[in-house]
Amino acid sequence: MFFFNNHKTLILLLVANFMLMFINIDYQINKFGKVLTHQDGTNYHGIIKSPPETKIWKHASEFKADTSIKNLQPYEFRHHFLPPKTLGILSKLFEIEFYDSLSNTNIKNINYFFYFQIIFYYLCTIVFYSKLIKLNIKKSVINFTVFFLIFEPTINQYNSTIFGETIFFSLLILSFSYLIDLPKKNLSYLLFGLLLSILYLQRSVAMFFILIPIMILYLKFKYNSFLKIFNLIVPFFIVLMLLGSLNYKRSNVFYFLPTQTIDNLYNYFLPKVDSKISNYSESQSKKRLMSIKTNFVLTNNLDLNIESDRIEFYKFQRDQAINIMINNKLITLKEAAISSFHSMLLNPVEIINTRIKGKDYYKSDLHKKHLKYRIFYSCLIYLIVLLGFFYSIKKKYIVPQILLLVGIYFLIISSWVGYTRYFVPTLLSLCLYFGFGLNFIFAKFKKYYKNNV
Numbered sequence: 001m002f003f004f005n006n007h008k009t010l011i012l013l014l015v016a017n018f019m020l021m022f023i024n025i026d027y028q029i030n031k032f033g034k035v036l037t038h039q040d041g042t043n044y045h046g047i048i049k050s051p052p053e054t055k056i057w058k059h060a061s062e063f064k065a066d067t068s069i070k071n072l073q074p075y076e077f078r079h080h081f082l083p084p085k086t087l088g089i090l091s092k093l094f095e096i097e098f099y100d101s102l103s104n105t106n107i108k109n110i111n112y113f114f115y116f117q118i119i120f121y122y123l124c125t126i127v128f129y130s131k132l133i134k135l136n137i138k139k140s141v142i143n144f145t146v147f148f149l150i151f152e153p154t155i156n157q158y159n160s161t162i163f164g165e166t167i168f169f170s171l172l173i174l175s176f177s178y179l180i181d182l183p184k185k186n187l188s189y190l191l192f193g194l195l196l197s198i199l200y201l202q203r204s205v206a207m208f209f210i211l212i213p214i215m216i217l218y219l220k221f222k223y224n225s226f227l228k229i230f231n232l233i234v235p236f237f238i239v240l241m242l243l244g245s246l247n248y249k250r251s252n253v254f255y256f257l258p259t260q261t262i263d264n265l266y267n268y269f270l271p272k273v274d275s276k277i278s279n280y281s282e283s284q285s286k287k288r289l290m291s292i293k294t295n296f297v298l299t300n301n302l303d304l305n306i307e308s309d310r311i312e313f314y315k316f317q318r319d320q321a322i323n324i325m326i327n328n329k330l331i332t333l334k335e336a337a338i339s340s341f342h343s344m345l346l347n348p349v350e351i352i353n354t355r356i357k358g359k360d361y362y363k364s365d366l367h368k369k370h371l372k373y374r375i376f377y378s379c380l381i382y383l384i385v386l387l388g389f390f391y392s393i394k395k396k397y398i399v400p401q402i403l404l405l406v407g408i409y410f411l412i413i414s415s416w417v418g419y420t421r422y423f424v425p426t427l428l429s430l431c432l433y434f435g436f437g438l439n440f441i442f443a444k445f446k447k448y449y450k451n452n453v
Contacts, residue, residue: 007129009139009143009146010126010129010143010146013143013146013147013150013151014122014126014150017150017151017156018118018122021118021156021159021160022115024160025111025114025115025159025160026111028047028160028352028355029047029107029110029111031046031355032046032047032355032356033046033047033107033110034046035104035105036355036358038358038359038360039360044358044359045105045107046355047105047107047110047161047355048105048107048162049354049355049358050354050359052079052163053161053162053163055079055084056083056084056087056162056163056164057084057087057098057105057162058098059075059084059088060083060084060085060087060088060091060098060162061088061091061098061099062074062084062088063084063085063087063088063089064088064089064091064092064096064098067088067089067092072085072246073243073246073247073250074250075250076251076259076307076310077243077246077247077255077256077258077259078258078259078260079204079258079260080164080201080202080203080204080258081201081202081243081258082164082167082198082201082202083162083163083164083167083202086164086167087113087162090112090113090116091113093112094109094110094112094113094116095108095109096108096109096110096112096113110162113162114159114160117159117166117167117170118159118166120166120167120170121150121159121166121167121169121170121173122150123170124170124171124173124174124177125146125149125150125170125173127173127174127177128149128173128174128176128177129142129146130177131176131177131180131181132145132180132399134181135180135181135399137397137399138439140439140442141432141435141436141439142435143435144434144435144436144438144439144442145431145432145434145435147435147438148431148434148435148438149173149428149431152348152381152427153348153349154346154347154348154350154420154424154427155169155424155427155428157348157349157350157351157352158351158421158424160351161351163421164202164203165203165421165424167202168199168202168203168206168425169424169425169428171195171198171199171202172199172206172406172425172428173428174195175192175195175196175199175209175213175406176403176406176429178192178195178213179212179213179216179402179403179406180399180402180403182216182217182220182221186227186228186231187231188231189228189229189231189232190231190232190234190235192213192232193210193231193232193233193234193235193236194235194236194239196209196210196213196232196236197235197236197238197239197240200236200239201239201243204257204258204260204261205410205413205414205422205425207257207261207413208409208413209406209409210232210233210236211409212405212406212409213232214229214232214233215405216402216405217229217232240256241256243256244256250307251307251308251311252308253307253308253311255311259310259311259314262311262314262315262317262318263313263314263317263318263321264417265317265318265321265322265325266289266293266317266318266320266321267289267317268417269321269335269336269339269416269417270285270289270320270321270324270325271285271286271289272285272335272338272339273324273325273328273331273332273335274288274289274324276331276334276335277324277328277331292320293313293316293317293320296313296316297313300312335416336415336416338418339415339416339417339418340411340415340416340418342418342419343415343417343418343419343420343422343423344378344415344420344423345374345375345378345420346374346377346378346381346420346423346427347370347374347420348374348377349370349374350420350421353366353367353370381434383437384433384434384437384438384441385430385433385434385437386433386437387436387437387440387441388400388432388433388434388435388436388437388438388439388440389433389436389437391436391437391440392432392433392436397432397436399432400432400433400436403429403430403431403432404429404430404433406425406426406429407425407426407427407428407429407430408426410422410423410425410426410429411423411426
């Protein structure tokens with residue numbers, strides 16, 4: 001009763017949100033838990049719909065069948081390490097079968113995995129909440145911050161997917177708890193370093209995230225930070241070495257970054273730059289770049305069925321992309337800025353709409369129909385955030401600025417892709433600004449009402 005009385009708002013928010021999430025998951029599974037059809041006549045599963053999801057689903061099924069150490073990474077480390085392993089392990093607990101006797105996707109009991117993601121997210125949010133309570137921040141600001149974290153739909157739409165985004169967001173919020181209340185004990189940073197390792201294994205965009213706590217530690221503790229930083233790096237380094245060893249044992253190439261991070265600039269961003277340089281359409285640039293990399297394979301007699309040859313192929317693409325971008329800095333910066341701006345346009349209905357339309361969504365009338373609503377919603381959120389930013393600066397609050405560093409990191413590392421999903425970690429880092437901003441608005445309304453009623 002004492003806990004309820006002191007944290008009543010938090011409990012009510014969590015209960016209300018879980019009820020909404022329960023209803024949403026039930027609706028999504030009943031509505032989309034079946035095979036649907038694209039406009040071109042091809043089929044897709046409404047829940048396990050995109051290529052990344054089908055790969056996670058397949059690898060999770062394989063990992064469930066054999067959870068031994070030798071099966072930790074039996075294939076090229078192309079994407080994220082943990083999502084299929086987590087799903088594979090939990091599938092034993094929740095009795096998820098993945099495929100039926102005809103090898104069709106079987107999502108029976110997938111709702112339990114979604115509930116797990118939500119509850120884990122709540123637990124990490126509660127830890128963050130408890131850290132904020134210890135700081136000199138108004139309780140109303142903290143409650144508005146929690147409201148944002150658990151109700152903002154752009155963030156929470158992913159809890160009914162197997163992408164692994166919700167678990168990644170949870171771990172990121174847990175890292176916020178460390179950053180805003182840095183431990184004084186040196187040994188505590190071994191655990192923080194392990195958390196950062198898991199964060200990276202969950203999502204490769206966190207590969208250099210460790211630089212943010214290192215910078216903050218040095219700014220706060222100066223020369224007393226060196227042992228803390230060392231302890232932070234040790235578990236992170238060990239995890240990278242273990243991952244590199246797994247890849248070396250399989251491919252005879254030591255590497256610990258997903259291979260997609262090697263060639264993604266060439267495939268996802270370079271066509272935008274190249275089309276402006278060569279005055280081509282983007283589709284023509286894609287064809288030209290495809291021809292260049294195909295010629296490289298033929299000229300160097302590469303066998304793309306061999307992983308080491310594929311990695312050489314990826315490195316060629318990376319070097320080509322970097323060379324072209326360095327020689328065309330202004331165009332590169334302009335296109336990166338445009339893509340980043342696109343990623344900042346929030347899309348709280350992306351998951352449900354891609355389930356409705358599948359791969360046709362981004363060129364559909366449904367996408368165009370919601371554009372004006374997305375612009376309005378994004379402007380509203382950013383207006384509140386902007387108010388919170390100026391208020392926190394005026395009142396000299398340090399904690400929101402710490403999280404802003406996290407947001408800037410993710411903005412730089414991934415916003416050039418141009419999709420809202422890659423902007424969500426930055427959006428999460430603005431949660432305290434939202435809390436301060438909404439509290440400021442409510443305070444003004446309350447004062448106006450008191451003076452005029």
